[in-house]
Amino acid sequence: MNVVLWILEWFGRPEQWTGTSGIPARFLEHVLYSGLALLLSAAIAVPVGLVTGHTGRGGFLAATLANFARALPTIGVLMLVVLVLGIGLAPVMAALVALAVPPILVNTYEGVRGVDPQLRDAAEGMGMRGREVLLRLETPIALPLILVGLRTAAIQVVSTATIAAFVGLGGLGRFIVDGRARQDFPMILGGSLLVVLLALIVIVLFALLRRVLVARGLRRRAAAPI
Amino acid sequence: MITFEDVTKRFPDGTVAVDHLDLEIPTGRTTVLVGPSGCGKTTSLRMINRMVELTSGTVAIDGDDVRTREPAVLRRSIGYVIQQAGLFPHRTVLDNIATVPFLLGWDKRKARERAGELMELVGLEPGQARRYPHQLSGGQQQRVGVARALAADPPVLLMDEPFSAVDPVVRASLQEELIRLQDELQKTIVFVTHDIEEAVKIGDAIAVFRPGGRLAQFDVPERLLAEPVDEFVEGFIGYDRGVRRLSFFPARTLSLRSDVVVDAGTSAEKARSVARDAAEPWLLVVDPDKRPLGWVSAETLEGAAGDRELGSLALVGYGHIFVVATDSLRAALDASVLSPAGRAIGVDTDGTVVGVVSQADLGAAIWSAGDAAVPVGGRD
């Protein structure tokens, strides 16, 4: 039971590296599913979080919604949408979006709410209108937290996008599902390792994004280790 | 001129923060609103830029009712400074100052250039332009706050306890700076504080509010200290108001004695006769440039050998001095109380001694100042 040798053996198989069921192709599929799900979730959750945080209204509704989405069993959402819409990308996206919206929404909302009321007062006192306060003050200050929400969502999405294989799609989940079917342990392990690798890439990517996007005045302490 | 006409503010919870306020705030001067906590100073201030909407009455700037103007546009023409400066943490010092010019759609370069000028005006180093607010001290942040309010050159400046979060030494220097700025810029400043000392120092006019949001007295500081209208105002401005009031009487009205000032080269013998003629227990010894060296008592002189020069005797430290041309009676009184001889030394602006004044003579001068209802001007 030498796990390392197993995995090395699996990664070493030449057929892994070419063709539509090879590692590069599956990895790319996985990245595409995850990226699309994250984009969709951000497109929903960031604006809603910004607006509810800014107005202070609908915050309870947003939090309840986020909690509900968090409580939804992924498998259930996936299967239900498959039954209704059939096999395809839609069920996978529905399940992943339900998963990714809560952390983005909650962090965005809290980020905007957390802006010092004195700053908001100063901004309004200088003649900023609501939209200007949101875009020039609240969003940049909430950005570090929004990025934390996006990163948490991204890691969950990358890990859960494996379910695409359950409904006949590709992605890294194929190695896990097929490995299970063939009782090919190294294949399950290899597939999982690739998912973890992608999650690590996500973490590094967000660290870079933070560096580029977040104003230096908000980065007093060094970024947290991971 | 900013006019409050029968202005009342009642908050939705029923609190009446400002009650039938009538006030005329003069253009180009500093008007201070003071009063105990919760008496409606902030509320009154914020009704000017419509951060608070009044319930009834009218607030007008140069005759234009503020309610006829869109709040955002109105506010861009009014500088606003708050307690913790309220600087944007994600913007550099320069961009913080340029906030309103940016809002007004100025060209970026022009806005930053203007911000740079303002940094100089409020006494910030050009090297601090690229810093972020958290890299500045509290006093520096407050300077940035003032510069930001001045950026678009608004005629009116609203300041809500701008200096109350910094330590007393820094506060004093910020106050000096504001007085200097105001001499240069002549803005219409409305300044809220609960510190009567600060109000007297920077205000051209002071409005004292009483609890319940009513105006108790509106006057120039001199008259406020001389003639508080009632016990509330008297209590609020404090029991040492009499001493504080001396700040408004110039020391140059004092008659100083120069006959008790003697040169260090004088012999003890000669000095003894000077003291006897003047009937004074203390003589002030000065050097050839007429700068004070110290006090010598008549008693010491009696015991000294007749041919000794005063400069070789043990002199008592001369203590505090005041500048006759620019200081007030309060500074002279201070100097006399702190002097080991009980006498204040008046000097010229170049530091040469003009003469001395005893506490008894000061007392007479203060006595007659008390009769003058409105002092003749000058402050320390």
Next chain:
Amino acid sequence: MTEAPPVDWGWIQRQLDGVIADRLLEHLYLSFPPILLGLLVALPLGIASARWRPVYPPVLSGANMLYAIPSIALFYLLAPYTGLTPWTAIIPLALYTLAILVPNVVDGLNQVPDHVRQAAAAMGFGPLRRLLQVELPAAIPVVAAGLRVASVATISMVSVASVVGLGGLGQLILTEGFQRQFPTPIIAGILLSVLLAFLTDGALVLLQRWLTPWTRGRRAEAGRASRRARASSAPAREEEAVP
């Protein structure tokens, strides 16, 4: 499928005491042990991380890495060793809670202001007594906030355990629903799972109020404390994610 109504109430009525109850019970058995186990592991890890700063980064990174492993993969990988026992689900799910609970325990322990800590030391509290009587009680609201998030996440994730045949509401969804192309059990499974999550969440809120009577009069403040732990102050604290 199209002509049938979306929810077959008759089936639900017939199965309320049957397969629905069985699966719900299984779901309970599969979700509470991992939450408790996770808390039992997170407490010492969090206490150690709060006490010895250098311990924290590797612990947190480790927990986050575990969190990134797909649950399905973990179930499959454990199955040969633990077989069809609940442990196949309990171990991975407990590991997942660590990524949420450990940071909350650390933040909770850090809630105690330094002057209170020093006052306690000055009164002669030893480190252990201080931990038990000062720091841990102060940490309860924040830990409870983390526990709520972890519970909701775990209860919804238990459904995945059904793909290795461990039962639970996921089984209702997969076997009764999906394999028979019958939506009613799927909807029932989803709603019951959500309901269970909400009830657990509510129970934890009550438990926290009972444990921390001093926060009762100041609900706003307690809310602020847990909110701070979950989210804000975060420009500087990147790890404070809300999963």
